[in-house]
Amino acid sequence: MISLVIADDHPLFRSALSGALRSEIQGIDIVESYDLDSTLQCLADLDDLDLLLLDLNMPGSGDLFGLIRIRKDFPDVPVAVISGSEDSAMVAKVIDAGALGFIPKTSEPSTYVAAIHAILAGDIWLPDALRIEVANQPKPDLSMQNKVAELTPQQYKVLCYLHEGLLNKQIAFELSISEATVKAHITAIFRKLDINNRTQAVLVASSLKLQMVNAS
Numbered sequence: 001m002i003s004l005v006i007a008d009d010h011p012l013f014r015s016a017l018s019g020a021l022r023s024e025i026q027g028i029d030i031v032e033s034y035d036l037d038s039t040l041q042c043l044a045d046l047d048d049l050d051l052l053l054l055d056l057n058m059p060g061s062g063d064l065f066g067l068i069r070i071r072k073d074f075p076d077v078p079v080a081v082i083s084g085s086e087d088s089a090m091v092a093k094v095i096d097a098g099a100l101g102f103i104p105k106t107s108e109p110s111t112y113v114a115a116i117h118a119i120l121a122g123d124i125w126l127p128d129a130l131r132i133e134v135a136n137q138p139k140p141d142l143s144m145q146n147k148v149a150e151l152t153p154q155q156y157k158v159l160c161y162l163h164e165g166l167l168n169k170q171i172a173f174e175l176s177i178s179e180a181t182v183k184a185h186i187t188a189i190f191r192k193l194d195i196n197n198r199t200q201a202v203l204v205a206s207s208l209k210l211q212m213v214n215a216s
Contacts, residue, residue: 002116003029003048007039008055008082013105017053020109025116036060036069043074050120052079053103056094064097064142065208068149071098080119088130092137097145101125147193148208155192156210158185162198163205 002025006014014032021028031046033039035058043049054067061067070079080101081094091102101119103112104127111127118125126134151159154175161171168182175182190196193204204210 001027001029002050002120003031003046004051004053004116005031005033005039005042005046005049006053007033007042007058008053009034009058010055017112021112021116024109024113034058036066039066039070040073043070043077049077051116052077053082054079054099055082056090057083060210064093064145065148065210067094067097067099068142068145072146072149078119080115080125086127086130088133089137089140091126091130092134093140093142095124095126095134096140097142102127102130144193144204145208148204148210150192151189155185155189158182159189159201159205160210162186162189162201163210165202 004021006017008014008017011034014034018030018032021030031042033042037060039052039054039058039061043052052070054070055061056064056067058066067079067081070077079099080103081091081099082103082105083090084105086104094102101115101124103115103125107115107127115125148156148159157175158171161174166174168179168186171182172179186198186201189201193201195201195204
């Protein structure tokens with residue numbers, strides 16, 4: 001039996017893909033998640049997961065942050081990215097970030113099945129039309145995404161609140177902690193991200209499209 005998680009914020013897409021895969025793969029076990037928080041919880045709860053099908057643009061998962069966070073926290077879980085975009089530069093980035101495949105959302109069910117079986121067999125799966133373009137892409141710089149993935153869940157929340165423009169006392173209220181603790185978190189964020197001020201922190205959060213999740 002194949003066990004997988006479909007992580008996508010569009011319920012109609014999840015339902016359609018789940019139905020198609022169940023009709024194509026006998027005995028497949030599918031769990032659905034809708035944002036980074038629920039995906040992390042699924043991965044923590046499932047012991048024998050074979051594959052995660054991950055949408056890059058779920059809430060909390062902007063750009064490559066979600067993928068890198070998942071690869072950091074669950075390095076043994078194979079991940080294939082599913083996306084409506086087929087930009088070769090983006091595909092190259094997700095493969096370099098640790099994904100074992102890229103499946104366009106518009107693919108036929110048979111293509112999903114072929115990709116899943118190839119990845120479970122240990123291969124990296126890409127659409128034939130993208131293989132050469134992806135191979136010719138320059139090596140992406142994933143340093144900032146990796147730095148953000150090293151933040152603790154509380155530090156990540158503080159960074160998101162900085163992005164929203166909250167003052168220290170407002171962040172303290174939202175997280176039920178003292179202002180001194182907020183300041184300590186901000187200092188740690190600056191150190192980990194190698195930045196010097198709140199403006200730079202906001203720019204980092206904006207560039208990675210970070211959103212608040214109830215990460216734990």
